Amino acid sequence: MxxxxxxxxxxxxxxxxxxxxxxxxxxxxxxxxxxxxxxAFPMIAxxxxxxxxxxxxxxxxxATIGLLLSGIAAYPVxxxxxxxxxxxxxxxxxxxxxxxxxxxxxxxxxxVFYFLLAGIGCLQAATLYEAAFAGVARRFxxxxxxxxxxxxxxxxxxxxxxxxxxxxxxxxxxxxxxTLIVLGGVNVVLCAGVYAAAINPAADxxxxxxxxxxxxxxxxxxxxxxx
Numbered sequence: 104m105x106x107x108x109x110x111x112x113x114x115x116x117x118x119x120x121x122x123x124x125x126x127x128x129x130x131x132x133x134x135x136x137x138x139x140x141x142x143a144f145p146m147i148a149x150x151x152x153x154x155x156x157x158x159x160x161x162x163x164x165x166a167t168i169g170l171l172l173s174g175i176a177a178y179p180v181x182x183x184x185x186x187x188x189x190x191x192x193x194x195x196x197x198x199x200x201x202x203x204x205x206x207x208x209x210x211x212x213x214x215v216f217y218f219l220l221a222g223i224g225c226l227q228a229a230t231l232y233e234a235a236f237a238g239v240a241r242r243f244x245x246x247x248x249x250x251x252x253x254x255x256x257x258x259x260x261x262x263x264x265x266x267x268x269x270x271x272x273x274x275x276x277x278x279x280x281x282t283l284i285v286l287g288g289v290n291v292v293l294c295a296g297v298y299a300a301a302i303n304p305a306a307d308x309x310x311x312x313x314x315x316x317x318x319x320x321x322x323x324x325x326x327x328x329x330x
Contacts (some may be wrong), residue, residue, distance in 0.1 A: 105116040105327040109173040120162060122300065124250075125255055125301050125302070125303070125306070126239075126251055126255060126258075127209045127244060127258075127301075128297050128298070128300060128301025128302075129235050129238065129239070129255055129258070129297075129298075129301055129302075130254070130255055130257075130258025130259070131196075131258070131293075131297050132193070132230075132235070132293075132294050132298050132301070133231070133232070133235055133255060133259040133262065134258060134259065134261050134262045134265055134266075135262075135266075135289050135290070135293050135294050135297075136197065136200075136231055136262075136290070136294050137231060137259050137262035137266075138206065138262040138263070138265055138266025138267075138269070138270075138289075139265075139289050139290055139294075140200055140204075140223060140227055140230060140231070140290070141227070141231065141262070142262055142263050142266050142267055142270070142288055143266065143270050143282075144166055146165065146267070146270050146271065146274060147274075147279050147282065147283065148162040148166070149271075150274055150278070150279035150282075151279055154279065155211075157213060159214060165216055165219075165220035165221075165227025166216075166220060166224075168217065168220065168221050168224065168289075169221055169223055169225075169227070170224055170227075171224070172221055172224040172225045172228075173224040173225060173227040173228045173231075174228070175225075175228075176224075176225045176228035176229070177228040177233045180192060180228045180229045180233065180234055180237075181234070181237045182236055184234060184237040185237060185240075185241060185243055187241065187304050187307060188276040188304075189234070189237065189238040189241055189302050189304070190298065190299060190302035190303070190304055192234065192237070193229060193230060193234055193235075193298040193302065194295045194298045194299045194302075195229075195295075195296040196226045196229035196230045196234070197226075197230055197290045197291070197294035197298060198290070198291050198295045199222075199226055199287070200223055200226040200227075200230060200287075200290045200294075201221050201286075201287040201288065201290030201291035201292075201294070201295070202286035202287065202291065203219050203222050203226070203287075204223070204283050204284075204286050204290060205283065205284055205287035205288075206219055207220075207223075207311075208279075208280040208281070208282075208283035208284050208287070209217045209280070222310055223329065230254075230294065232256070232259060235255055235259075236248070236252050236255070238302055239251040239252055239255060240252075241307050241308070242306065242308060243306050243308055244308045252330050266276050270282060270286075273285055306323070
């Protein structure tokens with residue numbers, strides 16, 4: 104094998120490994136983001152209702168506002184990621200979401216609770232699938248992102264499997280306030296760290312560059328064969 108062919112093979116292997124690390128990193132982050140920012144709410148809300156005496160409509164009204172704001176924030180967030188700011192946005196949003204979860208753990212006022220859930224709703228647009236899918240499209244091009252998006256969805260599907268029993272364990276042994284502190288730490292340390300490490304703007308597909316994503320080997324919860 105010539106030196107040029109060996110160099111090309113090594114370069115292709117490095118690119119494939121980079122793709123695998125990118126999707127795996129985003130996948131781990133999505134499990135933790137969905138688990139802590141979405142699936143945790145009903146369980147935390149029930150514990151709050153028993154402790155603070157707030158009604159279900161009061162509690163879920165805050166979540167509804169958060170979801171509405173998440174939808175509104177999705178467009179500017181996606182637009183910013185399209186411009187190459189995915190690492191900054193997802194990392195910073197995870198840190199801010201973690202801090203809001205920690206602040207939520209100290210809440211005593213329904214008004215403050217609504218403000219905190221509104222903020223978390225906005226940050227969901229920058230940490231959940233909308234942002235992650237935009238990052239995949241930025242990395243590989245909109246026409247070649249389907250495989251990565253499918254596998255990333257499979258990763259995210261494990262969020263409830265992992266976090267629902269974990270959160271219940273924390274609630275049973277620590278209480279809802281301490282559980283929120285732990286979930287805040289997950290966002291600040293794990294989610295932010297994973298997004299910062301996995302997303303590399305320098306590796307994004309140039310608008311003028313072709314890609315051959317269809318022949319890449321992707322790694323999600325399990326490997327997929329080359330096609």
